[in-house]
Each structure stands twice: as structure tokens, then as C-alpha cells.
Amino acid sequence: MKSYAKFLGKRVLYMLLTLFLIASITFFLMKLLPGTPYSNQDKLSEEQIYIMNEQYGLNEPVPVQYLVYIGGLLQGDLGVSFQFSNTPVTKLLSTRIGPSLQLGIQAVALGTILGIVLGVIAAMYQNTWIDTLATFSAILGRSIPNFVIAVLLQLIFGVYLQWFPIALWDGGFSSSVLPTLALAISPLADSARFIRTEMVDVLSSDYVELARAKGLSRWTVAFKHGVRNALIPLVTILGPMAVGLMTGSMVVENIYAIPGIGEQFVKSIMTNDYPTIMGVTILYSAMLVFIILVVDILYGVIDPRIRVSTEGGDK
Amino acid sequence: MHKQENTPVADELKNLSPDMFAPATESSMVDNEKIAAPSLSFIQDSWRRLKKNKAAVVSLFVLIIMIILTVAAPIVAPHDPNVQTVEFASLPPKIPGIGIDGLNGTQKVGENRVDKYAEKNVPEDQYYILGTDSLGRDLLSRILYGTRVSLIIAFVAALFDLTIGVTYGLVSGWCGGRIDNFMQRVLEVLSGVPNLVVVILMLLVLKPGITSIIIALAITGWISMARVVRAQTLKLKNQEYILAARTLGESPLKIAFKHLIPNLSGVIIIQTMFSIPSAIFFEAFLSFIGIGIPAPTASLGTLINDGYKTFRFLPHLMWYPAAVICILMISFNLLADGLRDAFDPKMKD
Numbered sequence A: 001m002k003s004y005a006k007f008l009g010k011r012v013l014y015m016l017l018t019l020f021l022i023a024s025i026t027f028f029l030m031k032l033l034p035g036t037p038y039s040n041q042d043k044l045s046e047e048q049i050y051i052m053n054e055q056y057g058l059n060e061p062v063p064v065q066y067l068v069y070i071g072g073l074l075q076g077d078l079g080v081s082f083q084f085s086n087t088p089v090t091k092l093l094s095t096r097i098g099p100s101l102q103l104g105i106q107a108v109a110l111g112t113i114l115g116i117v118l119g120v121i122a123a124m125y126q127n128t129w130i131d132t133l134a135t136f137s138a139i140l141g142r143s144i145p146n147f148v149i150a151v152l153l154q155l156i157f158g159v160y161l162q163w164f165p166i167a168l169w170d171g172g173f174s175s176s177v178l179p180t181l182a183l184a185i186s187p188l189a190d191s192a193r194f195i196r197t198e199m200v201d202v203l204s205s206d207y208v209e210l211a212r213a214k215g216l217s218r219w220t221v222a223f224k225h226g227v228r229n230a231l232i233p234l235v236t237i238l239g240p241m242a243v244g245l246m247t248g249s250m251v252v253e254n255i256y257a258i259p260g261i262g263e264q265f266v267k268s269i270m271t272n273d274y275p276t277i278m279g280v281t282i283l284y285s286a287m288l289v290f291i292i293l294v295v296d297i298l299y300g301v302i303d304p305r306i307r308v309s310t311e312g313g314d315k
Numbered sequence B: 001m002h003k004q005e006n007t008p009v010a011d012e013l014k015n016l017s018p019d020m021f022a023p024a025t026e027s028s029m030v031d032n033e034k035i036a037a038p039s040l041s042f043i044q045d046s047w048r049r050l051k052k053n054k055a056a057v058v059s060l061f062v063l064i065i066m067i068i069l070t071v072a073a074p075i076v077a078p079h080d081p082n083v084q085t086v087e088f089a090s091l092p093p094k095i096p097g098i099g100i101d102g103l104n105g106t107q108k109v110g111e112n113r114v115d116k117y118a119e120k121n122v123p124e125d126q127y128y129i130l131g132t133d134s135l136g137r138d139l140l141s142r143i144l145y146g147t148r149v150s151l152i153i154a155f156v157a158a159l160f161d162l163t164i165g166v167t168y169g170l171v172s173g174w175c176g177g178r179i180d181n182f183m184q185r186v187l188e189v190l191s192g193v194p195n196l197v198v199v200i201l202m203l204l205v206l207k208p209g210i211t212s213i214i215i216a217l218a219i220t221g222w223i224s225m226a227r228v229v230r231a232q233t234l235k236l237k238n239q240e241y242i243l244a245a246r247t248l249g250e251s252p253l254k255i256a257f258k259h260l261i262p263n264l265s266g267v268i269i270i271q272t273m274f275s276i277p278s279a280i281f282f283e284a285f286l287s288f289i290g291i292g293i294p295a296p297t298a299s300l301g302t303l304i305n306d307g308y309k310t311f312r313f314l315p316h317l318m319w320y321p322a323a324v325i326c327i328l329m330i331s332f333n334l335l336a337d338g339l340r341d342a343f344d345p346k347m348k349d
Helices: A002-032 A046-056 A062-074 A089-094 A097-124 A129-143 A146-160 A173-203 A206-213 A218-255 A261-270 A274-302 A304-312 B002-014 B026-033 B042-052 B054-071 B139-175 B177-191 B195-205 B210-236 B240-247 B252-289 B300-309 B316-343
Strands: B106-109 B112-115
Touching (some): A002 A274, A002 B177, A089 A261, A089 A274, A097 A218, A097 A261, A129 A173, A129 B316, A146 A218, A146 B300, A173 A218, A206 A218, A218 A261, A218 A274, A261 A274, A274 B195, B042 B054, B054 B139, B054 B316, B139 B177, B139 B210, B139 B252, B139 B300, B139 B316, B177 B210, B195 B210, B195 B252, B210 B252, B240 B252, B252 B300, B252 B316, B300 B316
Antiparallel strands (some): B106 B112
16 A cells, blocks of 8 residues: 555656646747737837836746746746736636536536447447447547537537527536537547447456356346446546547637637637636646546556556556 | 168278279378468458458548549649639539539529529639639639648658657667666656647747648657557567577667567557548648648648638538548548458457
8 A cells, every 4th residue: 555655646746747847848838939919019119018028027037937937837826818908817717617617527428428338239239230330430420520520510400400509608508518519429439439349358258257147138247247347447548538628629619609718728829828828738738637647546446456566566 | 879870881881992092192291281371471461351341441442542632633633722713702513414403503592593603604614513612712622632731741740650659669668677767757747748739839839831730740649659669569579589689689770670660560550540530630620720721721621611611601611621531530540440450350359
């Protein structure tokens, strides 16, 4: 147990190191960026620019700016947005994290549940047309870019059938249906594929055969004995899934006009709003690194064999 | 019961005559030792297995046709993709001799179908198979050139992934010990960075264009390749033939090229095949949010983005490039799946 704590400590250390590295790299990259944050620069006199630079702390030498930034970061201060009426980035983002988080969680929940069902069915009917159909639809889901799916859903259910709003966010259920569906496709495809492979493995294992020999029905065995064991490795794809959702949210939020982080990020990129870009970058990285850490911990908790092997291993 | 069955056989044995026998020839004895089936190389064997996968074979054909078409785009394309003919702007698709609505140059205006070509006085012998965009550029030519750009980006980015990833993985796996440990910690830190963020930051710093997209994709894409190659190298380096090569004093570089890479080729090809569609997706994604390929160069992403702006009125401008990117992605994914099953039968479920 002591070495497990050591293992965890190491992981947390790497997590912090990663975040520090990302924050530093982002900072220096932002300093290299062309353009200035002032949109009407031609009209400004040099004095005015000087005063504004002074106000934002841009007249200090870069190393000093860096220290100030990292110092602020440690206190949870991401600086002040250049574009959006001088709002602190933290405040700007905190109002937008709600919709993004809601959509993300809904999409992951919907996607993985449907994906598990699809994957289990495919594995149960392995090498029949049902399996082929399920596998092919998983490949379709993985192949069709999410912005194409989003527009397609918007056209069919928003414009033609008028079941759901075309592009509106009121926090209610009906306005979140289409974006959730559009975002859920890729987790669905990923988990279906993953569960199928795992289930095929599990279904041919000895304990499943024993359960069958005891006289349990195919489906009881599949759900009581099979799925539980197939689910464990699914935890590992949570990280890549989160990355996919971040990417997806940038287009999906734009298409459906959702005031979330992704939409803000795209807007900030377009307007050279460095502090906000840095803020979102750090937020995304922090989320990803945190998810990776949680996955590592969860994995050890769910499956003790893995913990033993990391303890006994050379790393 | 035993006896009853044996009697006819016993009778037959009694009636054997010497002329029913022939002396064994020397050649027939040699044949017994021969392996009947032709020996197959790794590639031949994989190809044999791949051929059984119908979806993969169809995808391969689709991809070959698409690649030929896009390579030959300057010859095949009916118009210059960047020439604007403003008077013929926003024309719907027209294929001569086909009367189906949507492909005959007519468009719904209000309740009636109007022949847009007649309305705009387009000469009788001039037609645009997939219509024109809002600046009067031929969509088919733009799709051909756009697919070309997307494929170039994907292939070059995949090539970079391959070079960097394989080198990193080989060095890390081969050297082992402290070097391996350090290189793995670096990977661990890097994999915590969302690749999307890196790609976007790189594109902001570099000037938008084909080269910077390739660089941005190459910087982020090699990590999984490095991991896979390292894991395989660790397995291979303790094999007897590698030990033999080392004992005989072969240089590490030669061992890598002569022994390791050929044995790693399966995983390398699979990994590369999966990185191509992801590069195609990323390019389209970046262009869709507006930081990809700058105008007037077309890529599949910019075409979809342009089409999306007017897709209520000119839906063909969005759906045709979207269909092309979907076909491309599906084919690459199906082929990659097929190759994975073909190269590694153990991994097949």
C-alpha cells in the first residue's frame, strides 16, 4: 500500500509538471504571436498604446510578465481579457463552463450507454449480419466528422421536422437535444468498438463457460458476468474521449450557438485575445490531465491486479 | 459385429494379384518431404488475408480511384478551381442528358422549379456537373483540388508521424535503462497536452497554410506511434536473432533497419493508416472553424465551411464536399481495420 501511495504521489507530480509546462509554453507562444490585442490600433496614438500597455502590464520585460502570469495562475487568476470588455478571464470562462459541462456529460452518458448496448449485441451475435451492421455503424460514427453530423441533425430535426430549435440555448432540455446527439456520436462509436472487442474476449473465457454450463441463459451470463468485466478497460478511453469532446464542442457549440467554452475559444482565436486563449488552453489541459489521473486511480481501485503489477513492476 | 464388417475386406485381401502393385519411385519419396503450399512472405500472407475482407478491398479500390483522380486533378478538372466567373455564380448542378431534379440545372424558387442556366444565359454547351459556388467557381474542380490538398496534408503529416514516432520509439526501447525512463517521462508529460490545443497554438504562431498545418499535426501526432514502437521493440530486442546479430558485432543502426523495422512493419503500417484519417479530420476541423487553409486555396474543410454559410439556399455546396470527406474517412478507417486484422491475426476477434 505504501508503494501505491508513492505511485500516486508520482502521478500527481507529473500532472503538476505537465500543467506548468503547458502554461509556460502557451505563455511564450502567445508572446510570439503576430498582431496586437488592440483592434483599432491605427487610430491610437503612441501614448495611448503606452498607457494601455502599462495597464495590462505589457511594458514589463517578458520574464517579469511571465513571473507575474505564473504567480497569478497559482492564485487562480488567468488575467484580464483584451477583447471582452476587460472581464477577468476566470469570470468570462466560469459563466460559460456550465453549458459546455452539461453537454459534455450528457453526451458521454448517452454515447457510452448506447455504445455498450451496441457493443454487447455485436459481440453476442459475433460474425453474423447483426455484428457486421453494428461494427459498420461504429465505423460510420467514427468516420463522419462531427460538424457534418451536427449540420445534418440541425437540418433534419431543426429545419424540416421542427422538433427542436435550430440554434438556441436556454438551458432547457429541448435546446440541448441536438448538440448532445451530435457530440455523442464519437463516444458511442469508440465505446461500441471497444466493448465489442472486450466482450468477445470475455465471452470465450472459462468463467463464462462455467456459468453457461450451470444452465444460466446467454443474456444473463452476458450481462451479469460479461459486461462487468468488459467495462473495466473502458475506463482507459475516457481520456481520449474527453479530448474528442473538447474538439467536438468547438464546432458543435458554434453551429448551435451555445454560449460555452468552445465557442468562446474560437471567438478568442479570431480576435487575438491572448489571455482568454491561454486561459482556455490551461483549462482544457488541466481537465485532461485530471481525467488521466482519475483514470489511473480508478483503474487501480476497480482492478486490484493492475495495482499489484505496478507495485511489483520496475517503474 | 466386428467380424461381419471385416469379412468383405478379408475376402478382398485374398484376391490381390501382384500386378496390382507398382514399385515406389525415388521421386515420390522426395515429394513426401516437400511442403505442398507455396511459402508466403509476410506481405503475401497479409495480402491473402486482406483480400478476404470485402469492405477493406472495396475501400482500397475507392481510395485508389480517389487518389488517381486527385493526382490527375489538373487534367481531370473541367475548370480552373480559382477562376471566378461572377455572372455564372450559384448555379445548381447540371449533368447533360439527366432529367432528375437537382441534377438538371433547375432550382426551386418559391414553389416553382426554375432553370437557372437559362436564367443566367449560360451557353448551351457549358455546364457545371456539381454547380458553382457564390463566386462562380466550379464546385467539382474545387472538390478535386481540395481533396488533393487534404490528402497531401494527411500523407505528409502521417510520414512525419512515422519518422519521428518510429525513431523515438526505437531509441527509447533499444537503449532502455535511464534513457528509456527519461524519454518515457517526456512522453507522459506530452500526452497530457490536448493535441487540439497544440495544433491551434501552432497555427496561430505560424502563418496559416498547408505547411503550418502539416507541422502542427506532425508535432502532436507521433506520440502514439512512439509508444507502440517502443513496446514492440522491448519485446523484440530479447529475441534470439537480435542477440545473435549483437553478438556478431552488428551496429545498432543496422540491427534497427535490418531486423527491427521489418518485424515492426505491421504495427507501423496499421498506426500510420489510422493517423491518416485523423489528419484529414483535423485539417477539415481547423478549416471549418476558420484557422485552416487560407482562401482561395480549397481544401475539403474550407469547402464545407463555405458551403455551410449558404447551405439553406445552395445545399449542394455543402453536401458534395461533406460526402467526399465522409467517403474518404470511411474508406481509410475500413482499410485500416482490415489491415490490422490482416497483419495481426492474433488481434482479430
